[in-house]
Amino acid sequence: MSETNKLENDIKIPELQHRNFRDDEFWKKIPAWSGVKREEFADHKWQVKNSIRKIKQVQEILGPLCTPELMSDLEAGQKITPMNIRITPYVFALINWVKPWDDPLRKQFLPLGSQFLDDHPYYESDSLSEDTDSPVSMLTHRYPDKVLFLPTTICPVYCSYCTRSRLIGGSTETVEKETYGANQKKWDDAFEYILRNPLIEDVVISGGDSYMLTAPQLKYIGESLLKIPHIRRIRYATKGIAIFPQKILTDDAWLQALTEVHEFGRSYGKQVVIHTHFSSPKEITKWNQLAMERLFSRGIIVRNQAVLQAGVNDTVDSMVKLTRQVGFMNIQPYYVYMHDMVPGCEHFRTTLREAIELEKAVRGTTAGFNTPTFVCDLPGGGGKRHVASYEYYDEENGISVWKAPYVKPGAVFTYYDPIHKLSPEAQKRWQDPKMREAMVKEAINKVS
Ligand SMILES: *Cc1c(COP(=O)(O)O)cnc(C)c1O
Ligand code: SF4
Numbered sequence: 001m002s003e004t005n006k007l008e009n010d011i012k013i014p015e016l017q018h019r020n021f022r023d024d025e026f027w028k029k030i031p032a033w034s035g036v037k038r039e040e041f042a043d044h045k046w047q048v049k050n051s052i053r054k055i056k057q058v059q060e061i062l063g064p065l066c067t068p069e070l071m072s073d074l075e076a077g078q079k080i081t082p083m084n085i086r087i088t089p090y091v092f093a094l095i096n097w098v099k100p101w102d103d104p105l106r107k108q109f110l111p112l113g114s115q116f117l118d119d120h121p122y123y124e125s126d127s128l129s130e131d132t133d134s135p136v137s138m139l140t141h142r143y144p145d146k147v148l149f150l151p152t153t154i155c156p157v158y159c160s161y162c163t164r165s166r167l168i169g170g171s172t173e174t175v176e177k178e179t180y181g182a183n184q185k186k187w188d189d190a191f192e193y194i195l196r197n198p199l200i201e202d203v204v205i206s207g208g209d210s211y212m213l214t215a216p217q218l219k220y221i222g223e224s225l226l227k228i229p230h231i232r233r234i235r236y237a238t239k240g241i242a243i244f245p246q247k248i249l250t251d252d253a254w255l256q257a258l259t260e261v262h263e264f265g266r267s268y269g270k271q272v273v274i275h276t277h278f279s280s281p282k283e284i285t286k287w288n289q290l291a292m293e294r295l296f297s298r299g300i301i302v303r304n305q306a307v308l309q310a311g312v313n314d315t316v317d318s319m320v321k322l323t324r325q326v327g328f329m330n331i332q333p334y335y336v337y338m339h340d341m342v343p344g345c346e347h348f349r350t351t352l353r354e355a356i357e358l359e360k361a362v363r364g365t366t367a368g369f370n371t372p373t374f375v376c377d378l379p380g381g382g383g384k385r386h387v388a389s390y391e392y393y394d395e396e397n398g399i400s401v402w403k404a405p406y407v408k409p410g411a412v413f414t415y416y417d418p419i420h421k422l423s424p425e426a427q428k429r430w431q432d433p434k435m436r437e438a439m440v441k442e443a444i445n446k447v448s
Contacts, residue, residue: 018325023286027093031063041089044247051156052087058110065097076113082125082165082175082344085110086158088244094283104280104312107348111160117346121436122379122416125166125175127340129381139190142383143407146202147194151187151221153177155209157243161307161348163340168208174344184220191224194231201232204275211240211247215257222261226270233270239277241302241331242284245291259298266299273301276331280313281321284329292329303334306372308355309348316361323362327370338376338387341416351417352376352400355387378402382413390415391447397426399443412444 027033027041033050040046052058055078059066078085087109095106107115126132130140130148140148150167158169171177194200203225210218218236225234236258240247248255258274265272274295278284295302304326306313313319323333336358339349359374375384382404391412392401398417419430429435 018281018321018328021284021286021289026285027089030061030089030093030097031065032061033089033093042246042250044244044249044251047088047090047244047246048156050089052089052092053085055085061092062097070100070112073112073114074110077111077116077160078113079173080113080116080344081111081160082172082342083158083160083162084169084172086155086169088157090246090287091157091243091283094285102311104282104309104318107311108159108161108279108309109157111344115347116344117418117420119343119346120341120349120416120419121430121433122414123341123343123346124379125343127342127379128163128377129379130164133381136189136193137186139193141193141197141200142381144199146204147200148204148206149190149221150207151190151205151217152208152210152212154212155207156211156240156247159239161309161339161342161345163342164208165342165344187221187224191228194225195228198230201230203231203234204237205234206237209240210236210238210274211244215253218254218257219261222272223264226261226265226268226272231270233273234265235273235275235303237275237277237305241274241276241288241291241295242278245287248291248294249287255294258300262298262300271301273303275303275305275334277306278304278322278326278331279306279309280318281325284322284325289329292331296330301332302330303332304372305335305337306333307337307339307348308350308358308374309339310350312348314350314354314358316358319358319362320365323370323372324366327366333370333372335384336372336374337384338374338415340377341379346418346420349418351395351398351421352387352390352393352415353395353417359387376400376402376415378404378413379415380411380413381408382411383407392443394439394443396423397429397439397443398422399440401443401447403447412447414440414444 027036055074059071091105096103100106133140133142135141138150153168162168205221225231262272313322326333338355339345355374363371374387376387377384382402385402390400390402400415402413419427
């Protein structure tokens with residue numbers, strides 16, 4: 001039996017489903033793209049030009065696949081969501097438009113009005129206090145040796161659940177945003193701050209999405225940081241490999257810039273890696289695998305950070321498959337985050353208990369270094385903590401209490417399960433503001 005035949009036989013076994021990378025011309029099922037050839041679909045410029053930016057385009061592109069009922073629910077979603085719309089044809093075509101209501105990709109990028117829930121009473125638009133811990137514009141410095149740098153506020157797709165919905169992607173019907181483009185003067189201020197702080201070794205270049213930096217900008221940022229003597233590691237954060245792999249395959253100038261920064265770093269003995277964001281096996285195809293082969297052959301390491309979301313990846317099957325499939329592509333699963341308590345996300349959130357149970361299920365299914373750590377990034381700026389490391393958990397009322405001894409000595413933090421997942425009695429208690437305060441106080445008192 002040839003190697004290829006053997007692989008094809010193997011992937012029929014359920015345990016080996018993660019080796020199955022679909023390679024059909026799935027976009028041809030979308031009426032507007034039925035005649036689009038593979039070469040055209042592969043072209044990064046075609047993907048950008050045909051990205052969906054307005055809700056009425058959904059109707060135009062889907063034609064008869066879009067029912068009036070779906071359209072009015074999508075329009076209602078636009079009146080609530082804090083994020084604008086932008087979707088690459090790649091992701092749009094992967095949505096199951098025959099059953100769009102439950103589709104994990106549709107949920108992430110095209111929210112329905114009927115699926116939103118009331119925000120949690122303790123939500124915050126800057127839930128992680130990134131703006132409070134910001135010494136200069138575009139920079140958050142919370143941990144002693146690493147900083148978060150946000151050089152851009154745009155992305156190739158907009159996730160309706162974005163943790164930085166207060167900043168990213170332009171104003172919507174519900175949120176006014178001060179969008180900044182790529183502003184080199186402000187970048188230099190950030191580099192200056194890093195230069196003056198010798199404790200910093202590690203820079204996360206996020207946003208927004210590093211995919212939206214031009215090739216010269218990508219190089220300028222990378223090389224400016226790598227030239228700082230105490231910087232040892234930089235990471236470009238981009239969801240691109242997941243939702244727009246065609247750019248890695250056909251935007252040679254951009255990939256070349258990334259490769260040059262990587263080589264520049266290596267010549268200094270420093271790490272240049274990518275952190276990406278695959279959420280569910282639904283969004284993984286042969287295109288991602290080919291993009292990863294291109295990066296891997298250049299020695300560029302990629303890690304994955306996913307957000308745990310109801311209806312997207314909150315089952316053992318989807319989380320195990322995601323972990324193994326990402327690992328199979330030579331991407332290292334790094335974190336699975338509990339959902340941040342930001343606006344417009346209550347329908348996506350899960351309980352702490354669910355996260356702990358999923359972590360138990362995933363651990364042991366593959367190599368330890370390919371097993372993600374499940375974390376809760378504490379509201380109020382306590383930083384990321386392992387989900388099982390809470391100090392106290394009142395599961396009945398959905399209140400967990402945490403400490404972050406190194407990051408914020410002496411401080412106590414709280415995280416809350418989504419109210420709709422609690423018992424009817426607990427839900428009633430949460431409706432009474434006095435009762436709610438008393439419950440939180442009681443939980444905190446158990447710890448201090
Ligand atoms: C997540 C984060 C980092 C990077 O943390 P790692 O655990 O090293 O991935 C750095 N700064 C801020 C503010 C962050 O939120
Ligand atoms: S790609 Fe990241 S920064 Fe951009 S909208 Fe999605 S979650 Fe937000």
